[in-house]
Amino acid sequence: MKNKNITLSPDIYFENVPKTLNMNIRSELYSTNEFTFAVAVILSAQATDKKVNEVTPNLFKIAPTPDKMLELGLDELKKQIKVISFFNNKANNIIKLAMQLKDKNSDDLNYKFPQKYHNRAELMKLAGVGQKTANVIMNVLWNAPNIGVDTHVFRNAHRYGWVDEKDNTPEKVEEKLLKIIPKKYHAIVNHVMVLHGRYTCKALRPDCEHCPVNKWCKKYLI
Numbered sequence: 001m002k003n004k005n006i007t008l009s010p011d012i013y014f015e016n017v018p019k020t021l022n023m024n025i026r027s028e029l030y031s032t033n034e035f036t037f038a039v040a041v042i043l044s045a046q047a048t049d050k051k052v053n054e055v056t057p058n059l060f061k062i063a064p065t066p067d068k069m070l071e072l073g074l075d076e077l078k079k080q081i082k083v084i085s086f087f088n089n090k091a092n093n094i095i096k097l098a099m100q101l102k103d104k105n106s107d108d109l110n111y112k113f114p115q116k117y118h119n120r121a122e123l124m125k126l127a128g129v130g131q132k133t134a135n136v137i138m139n140v141l142w143n144a145p146n147i148g149v150d151t152h153v154f155r156n157a158h159r160y161g162w163v164d165e166k167d168n169t170p171e172k173v174e175e176k177l178l179k180i181i182p183k184k185y186h187a188i189v190n191h192v193m194v195l196h197g198r199y200t201c202k203a204l205r206p207d208c209e210h211c212p213v214n215k216w217c218k219k220y221l222i
């Protein structure tokens, strides 16, 4: 008989779900260095990774560094990314970002953010970098224990009962998740919940039958 008192705790979830994912893939966004990763994350706001990956290989061939992005210029950048939602605004931010990062290393093909940006408050001073974008950058590039709350993390944190209806913003969800998920998992929370949410625990028609935590999940048992 099905036991409806079973709970899908964060411990059970993070012990089991990562085993079924390819954890070597830190992000599905195409990038060539830390600058291009940040640009890809900015482009991915309200757009799918797939759509972003359609334009970035060519864009990053022409403009792989802050200096080269400034050489490309605003108008040409807009042409390159015009199939992405909110491209005007995103292009403005990317050019401002390149200007803010301009320094003696800003034409390095292996561009790395200066150490001072390995800090969320500093990172959020950059154009186009809000809390979610900063979290994803810190999480993926530097394994920082921040939790980027995107649509998958937001939806499924509610679905598993880890947060409630009062947690109605990404910021509130992040705050709650940081409290209830053991610290040892913080660096992988975003990555695991995004992949599981994208391919298994999807918004519509989750694939419960093939889910590694279905025996603990109330949503499956119901």
Ligand code: SF4
Pocket (backbone or CB within 6 Å): 200, 201, 202, 206, 207, 208, 209, 211, 212, 213, 214, 217, 218, 219, 220
């Ligand atoms: S059993 Fe279904 S609802 Fe529950 S975590 Fe898995 S995919 Fe999501």
